[in-house]
Each structure stands twice: as structure tokens, then as C-alpha cells.
Amino acid sequence: MTAIGAPSVAVGAISAGMAVDPTGRFAYFVNLAGDRVLAFDVDANTGALSSMAVSSVETGGSPYGIAVDPTGRFAYVANTGDGTVSAYNIDATSGALSPMTIPTVTAGSGARDIAVDPSGRFAYVLNQGDRTVMAYSINPVSGVLTPLAATPPATGGGPFSITVDPKGRFAYVANLDSHNVSAYTLNASTGVPTPAVTPTISTGNRPASVAIDASGKFAYVADNTDGKVSIYTIDAASGVLNPQAAPTVTAGQAPNRIALSR
Template sequence: MNAARTGPGIGRRHVIGTAAGLAAAAGAAALGLQDAAPAQAGQRPGRTPRAQRRLFLGTYTSVAGGGTGIGTGTYDAASGRITATGVVAGVADPSYLALAPDGRTLYAVDEQQEGAVTTIALPDGGRPEVLGSRATGGAGPCHLSVHPGGRWLFSANYLSGSVAVHPVDPSAGGALGERTDLVAHTSPPPGPGQDGPHAHQIVTAPDGGHVLAVDLGTDAVYTYRLDDSAGTLSQVSYAALRPGAGPRHLTFHPSGRFAYLANEVDNTVVVCGYDPGSGRLTPGEPQSTGTGSGTSYPAQLLVTADGGFAFLANRGHNSLTRYAVEADGGRLRLLDTVPVGGDFPRHIAFSPDERLLFAANQKSGTVTVFSVDAKSGALAPLGEPFAAPVAVCALPL
């Protein structure tokens, strides 16, 4: 057996990085010290001008210089300019955020020793409202995702090396029920330099029936079959990366036949074949991040909806790598790297129309915004970095 259901485990917390103690005071005040409020005078609560879109920012609340909850703001859909509007308080260490498929509910991890996931309602014409939290059964949850059907929430406990499932109750505004499953990664054994399993991501495959969990500690990606009626996971296979790779984040090509994996420890990306029928993932050969020698701690890959380009955030190198996607998704060709304009880009995200790319820069406490050329995928910085306390996740709506 490669995974087992178990209670919470304890291990070494994944490095958070230096807190953004030098983040601009104005940004810290706007995102960390007041309740969510209208972006402009005279504007109705919860309503934004047509050119303005909502933005939510994840942070750490338990470190010096961090925020006091989930940062809220708006951004201009044309210029990318961000305006702070306040904070959703009462959420501890909301380091990763995810939106429900219907767009009416936000979920956040509480990345603490006794991990939890929190539900936030996003009512039309009203302020975000915290509905409650549920324990994940593990320590240090660092990632979550909602099943495309909207009935299940998955979370990854980094410190415990386990993944959890919670039911979503649409009749209660998307609030979460008691956990229906908890699966621990027990084999293969930890990779070089690791003290145990460290689940870093959990995501549903495009086929909808399989759920994949990326574990940095065991150098493996686990595939589970989801029982959509019971909310339980049954392991069907796992893909082994080379020892010491440290896989962190997986992103699927729109075809559903390939996936791209960022390896944090050995500074590589890997193109993986994926079989929707079996759920089996087959890693290819590691390739360059375009950042030279040494470890740049690659964090995350994005792929455009048309499958033409992929982008990688490099934390140590403070850059974004651009790839052309070729061979119907089966090959990544490195094009260039550009400075991210901040320090330690932990998370990147597209705006819904993919005209903008947002980078949350943890150590500088900033969010930088880029325009994305639809034809070439070229990135161009827009405006000045936006100050946000220990910004580790950006979710533009």
C-alpha cells in the first residue's frame, strides 16, 4: 500500500521564507487593518465598476509583517492597477485560496499546526462573510481545490503528508461538512534530505474522475479515484520522480493528455503524459527552468486556455519563465525569462480573460502585474508593484 487513512502527523514545516517587514505601510494598513469596504467613495458595497474586478490575496498572519486575514481589493481590467479595499478578518494563515465553480464561495487554507479550511461567502452586493472552518485532520495545509462538480473540497496537509476531502453544502452557501476522508502518503519512502511525506498540492484531473496529489517529500504524484457519492479517495497508482526532485505543483494541458510539473528542489520542470482512462501519470525527462545553475525554487506553472504557452514562477531567481507548448501539449520549448519585479514569487495567476498575470511575491510583500500578449505569450510589466503583507497567493476574479 502506498497510502493509508490516518490521523494528523507532525513534521518539519515547509520554509515560509523571510517575512515582508519592509512592505509599504500604506499597503499593510489597507490590506491588514480594516474590514472589507467599497473601493471608491459613493460606490455600493460589493459592487465594482465594469472595468474593475475583484481580487483576493492570501498571506501569513502568524509571521512578522504578515497580514491580519485575506486581503481584498479590485484591479483595473485594462491597466492592471490594484486598489486595496480591506481584509476578511478571522482567518488564520490563509496562504492559499480557491473559488467555487459558481463564483459565490471562497475557500482558504488555515496553514497551522492544527490545520483547517475556511469557507467565505461572496454575496452579490454585500461584504464577504466567514461561514466557518473545518479541521483537515493534518498539519500545515498549504493547498486546496474544489472538484469541478462543486460537491467536494480537497486539501493537502504539507506537514502531515496527507490529503483530505470535505463535502460542500450548496444549501448552506457552500459551507463545508465534516471530513469524509483523510489519506496519508506512506510510500515510497522520503526522498534525499526529506524527513517524511509533504503533500503540496491536490487537484482534479480534466477527466473529473481522478484526483492527483503532489508530494514533495516522497518525490511522487499519487492518483486517486474519487467516489463522487461518498467523497472518498482510492489510490490507483503513483508516479515516481527522480530522487531529490521535490515536486511541488502540477498543471494540466487543456487537452487532458499532458501535465506539467514544477520540481522545487532540483530546479526542473517535467512534461508528463496522462491517461484519462486509468489516471496514470508518466513523467518525462527533466528540463531547464532557464534560470542557470543553482536552485531557483520553481513554484508553479500556468498554461493558457488555448494550450499555446506555459509560464513558470522562479522564487530564487525572481523571474518568470515563458515556454511555447508544442507537439499538441507533449513538449515545452523554453523561450525566455523576465524579472518578476519582486522577491520570491510564490504564486502566479491569470485574470479570467488571461490578459493579465499576477505574481504574489512573498519576501518583498508585493504583487506585480503583467500584460500577456495573446499571440506571443510575451509578458510586459504594468505599473508599480502593489504593497501587500507577505503576499503568497493572488486570486483575481
């Protein structure tokens, strides 16, 4: 990677999650301190960011995680401070965010992160306060979230982020305090998450995030305190993570997030 012409843009104090729409035209940054999402256009040639005409929208209290659905029509923000999810429509031309007709839904205590499955039918919210994963159905027309009736499964200690695999079969939660990853199978029809046959996998110290390659065969975990990335193969039937023969690589100091090229 090399720095582009405009190597940085201001996103306010304590920038948390970020997301790019599926077309690569729009980028959204969560500003935790200001309870807002900042919106940018992405230059198709240079990758440079520039503020949209409608440059930001309000969120709930202390927003953190953000996800854009695979159609690029809807965006969702998990609000840690008030245990809610803010829901937005994305303008197809401008990329501007506007609150949905039902602008917020209730999540659990300390709603920290959110992921949308690749079919765009379900969303999963990680609640750090009560250590659960809540599941929602997504209305295909309005984008409105409706909680699923199933009991939310538990996570490990200090859950920090949630990831759904590219095929929509499994979900993974990185648990900072228990030094492991929680694994779940996702029901293809109902979207309900249940603990995998091996529900937790040991990692390095304080894992912060999980990334999965496009084939769904490999998982990478950023171990925050170790300064390493742990590498796993994914069992196609169970979703269980198995350490590779060379299980780790060295990263920089305190890696927090990891992303893969497509």
C-alpha cells in the same frame, strides 16, 4: 467577502496546497505534516465545508501541491519529500479519493507543485530540488500518468509554484530566489514544454505564485517579500509577460497565493 456560518474547518498542522473539483462540490486540502489529503463536501448554498465519509487518503512523503483534472475524475499530489506524484480516482457521487491502479509515479527531486492543462491530456510537475519541470501524459480512461520523453526544461532559483494558462498554450513558474517568472510554451500535440522566446520575466522580491485570468490575457504575480501583486499582459503568440502601465498594486504582508474569480 464575508465570513460564512462555519468560517473555518480543521485541516491539520502545516496545510499546504488545496484544490476544488470543477463542479464546485468537493474540496481537497494537503496536510504536509501528516502525509495525507483531507476531503470535504462543499455546501452548494452556503459554501460551508464538511468532512466526507472517507475523510482522507495517504500520500507520499511531505506532500505539497495538488491538482484536479478538468473532468473532475482524477486528482494528483506532488510529494516533496520523496520526489513522487500520488494519483487518485475521484468518485463521481461522493467525491472520495481512491488510489489509481498505478498509485504513484516518479518525479524529480523535491516535487513541489503540479498543474494539469485545460484539455486534461497533460500534467506538469515542478521539481524544486533539481529546478526542472517534468511533463506527463494523462490516460483519458484510467488517469495514469506517463512521463514524456522530452528533456525537462530548467527553472530559475527557488521554484515555488507552476501555473498553466486557461488555453493550454503556456506555463509559468514563480522563482522565489531568482526574483523572476520562467515562461514556457506548450506543444498542443505532444504537451512538451520549451522555454519561451523570452524565458524569464523580472518580478518583485520572491514571487510565490502566478494567476491567469480566464481570457488568458492577463497574469498576476504575488510578490511575497514586497507585499505587492505584479500585473502583466500576456503576449498571445509568445506567452511573454509584459508589465502593465501601472505594474503593481499593494497587497497584505507576505502574499503567497493569488486566485481569480471566473
